[in-house]
Amino acid sequence: MGRRIIINYSVLSDAVGYRLRRAQLAVFQDFGESFAAEGLRPADFSVVLIIKHNPGLKQSEVAEALGIQRANFVAIVDGLEARDLVERRKSETDRRVQALFLTPLGEQFAENMLTTWKAHEDRMIEKLGGPEARDELIRLVNRLAE
Amino acid sequence: MGRRIIINYSVLSDAVGYRLRRAQLAVFQDFGESFAAEGLRPADFSVVLIIKHNPGLKQSEVAEALGIQRANFVAIVDGLEARDLVERRKSETDRRVQALFLTPLGEQFAENMLTTWKAHEDRMIEKLGGPEARDELIRLVNRLAE
DNA sequence: TCGCTACAGTTATACTATATAACTAATTTG
DNA sequence: CAAATTAGTTATATAGTATAACTGTAGCGA
Numbered sequence: 001m002g003r004r005i006i007i008n009y010s011v012l013s014d015a016v017g018y019r020l021r022r023a024q025l026a027v028f029q030d031f032g033e034s035f036a037a038e039g040l041r042p043a044d045f046s047v048v049l050i051i052k053h054n055p056g057l058k059q060s061e062v063a064e065a066l067g068i069q070r071a072n073f074v075a076i077v078d079g080l081e082a083r084d085l086v087e088r089r090k091s092e093t094d095r096r097v098q099a100l101f102l103t104p105l106g107e108q109f110a111e112n113m114l115t116t117w118k119a120h121e122d123r124m125i126e127k128l129g130g131p132e133a134r135d136e137l138i139r140l141v142n143r144l145a146e
Numbered sequence: 147m148g149r150r151i152i153i154n155y156s157v158l159s160d161a162v163g164y165r166l167r168r169a170q171l172a173v174f175q176d177f178g179e180s181f182a183a184e185g186l187r188p189a190d191f192s193v194v195l196i197i198k199h200n201p202g203l204k205q206s207e208v209a210e211a212l213g214i215q216r217a218n219f220v221a222i223v224d225g226l227e228a229r230d231l232v233e234r235r236k237s238e239t240d241r242r243v244q245a246l247f248l249t250p251l252g253e254q255f256a257e258n259m260l261t262t263w264k265a266h267e268d269r270m271i272e273k274l275g276g277p278e279a280r281d282e283l284i285r286l287v288n289r290l291a292e
Numbered sequence: 293t294c295g296c297t298a299c300a301g302t303t304a305t306a307c308t309a310t311a312t313a314a315c316t317a318a319t320t321t322g
Numbered sequence: 323c324a325a326a327t328t329a330g331t332t333a334t335a336t337a338g339t340a341t342a343a344c345t346g347t348a349g350c351g352a
Contacts, residue, residue, distance in 0.1 A: 003207075005203070005207055007196065007200055007203070007207075007211045008196075008199040008200050009195075009196070009199075009211075010195050010196075010198070010199045011195065011260070011263070011267075012192055012195060012196070014280070014281070014284045015263075015267065016173055016267060016270040016271070016274070016280060016283065016284070017170070017173040017174060017177055017188065017266075017270070018188070018192065019283075019284050019287050019288060019291070020166065020169060020170045020173055020283075020287055021170050021174070021188070022213070022287075022291040023166060023287035023288070023290040023291045024163070024166045024167050024170045025213075025291075026290050026291045026292065027162055027163040027166055027290055028163060028167070031163055041308090041309095042163065042164070042167070043309090046158055046164065049155075049156050049157065049158060050153065050154075050155070050156075050158070052156070053154040053155075053156045054153055054154055057151070057153070058329075058330095059329075059330065060328090060329060060330075061149075061151055061153075065153045065155075067168070067171075068310090069310070069311065069312090070329075070330070070331090071310095071311080071312080071313095071330085071331075071332080071333095072309075072310065072311080073330090074330070074331060074332085094318075094319070094328090094329085095317080095318060095319090096317065096318045096319070096328065096329040096330070097318095097328095097329060097330085098329075098330070114157070117157070117161075120163075121157075121161060121162060124162040124163070124290065125162070127289050127290055128162070128286055128289055128290065129286075129289065133286060133289075134160070134162060135160070136282065136286065137162065137165075137166075137283070137286045137287070138160045138162070138165050140274055140275075140279060140282065140283045140286070141165050141166055141168075141169035141283070142165060142169070143273050143274055143275065143279075144169040144172050144173055144270065144273055144274065145165070145168040145169040145171075145172045146172065187337085189338090204300075204301095205300075205301065206299090206300060206301075214339090215339070215340065215341090216300075216301070216302090217301085217302075217303080217304095217339095217340080217341080217342095218338075218339065218340080219301090220301070220302060220303085240299095240300085240347075240348070241346080241347060241348085242299065242300040242301070242346070242347045242348070243299095243300065243301085243347095244300075244301070
């Protein structure tokens with residue numbers, strides 16, 4: 001049997017990076033379980049959301065807004081396009097540019113996606129101790145991310 | 147030139163997972179820059195720290211304490227052993243077990259490591275707005291990580 | 293004691309995320 | 323117009339993480 005061990009975590013106990021990382025993994029874990037059926041990853045979620053609220057943006061603009069390298073963004077859009085959620089439309093005025101839009105199916109998908117997400121987010125808020133605690137957390141982590 | 151674009155981030159603006167992720171990346175970025183010379187990754191840091199404060203733990207115990215799978219932990223210890231920072235000692239009473247210790251060089255390294263880490267952590271605390279803000283953040287993220 | 297089971301560490305492997313360089317096609321600029 | 327720049331793409335490399343299977347060792351019950 002495993003010994004009953006008490007571990008001294010030293011500065012890890014309240015190291016910002018370490019605790020932030022563990023928390024983020026827990027939140028993404030819950031996110032992943034929430035969207036397991038849809039096979040939707042956090043990046044996919046954010047991309048659909050940005051396109052829904054900013055139709056017609058260029059690929060590179062969406063990528064940059066989310067901090068995703070444009071090279072890595074290609075496969076993400078490929079995946080969403082293959083699922084008929086997102087559409088690339090070549091710009092008339094600049095034929096290098098791919099403007100991004102949700103398809104009708106994508107719009108519908110986004111609605112359900114947001115419902116699922118809301119349930120996930122509500123669990124996180126409950127864990128935190130309510131909306132005020134959530135607001136306080138967001139305020140604090142935003143300072144870290146500049 | 148890139149158009150001047152205002153992006154609607156919708157619920158991403160205060161989504162716990164998204165903001166937590168961005169903040170964690172920023173913190174790890176600073177950590178990485180702090181330890182670029184030593185080539186020390188966050189995982190290495192935490193392993194050295196745990197061994198320093200809990201000498202003689204089994205590999206699997208250190209791995210579990212840090213949420214690292216034992217299979218992936220092997221390469222981490224290999225690396226630290228190759229740098230003569232950590233020593234595997236076969237247990238006398240159970241020859242399957244590798245007990246972990248810092249070498250004398252490892253002890254010395256840990257001291258310098260903690261000095262570097264402290265500077266990094268102080269930057270994070272300053273960004274947050276002081277030690278109280280840090281404490282509040284730790285309190286909140288700990289709730290998310292259970 | 294023998295044989296089964298469990299365990300520690302390891303190896304191999306795969307998948308995801310991320311980063312960089314180089315390429316194509318189109319556009320802009322000197 | 324030629325050169326430089328830009329958008330998107332492809333190829334590739336690395337890091338992190340996850341699982342299965344293997345080796346050697348220990349413990350346990352018949």
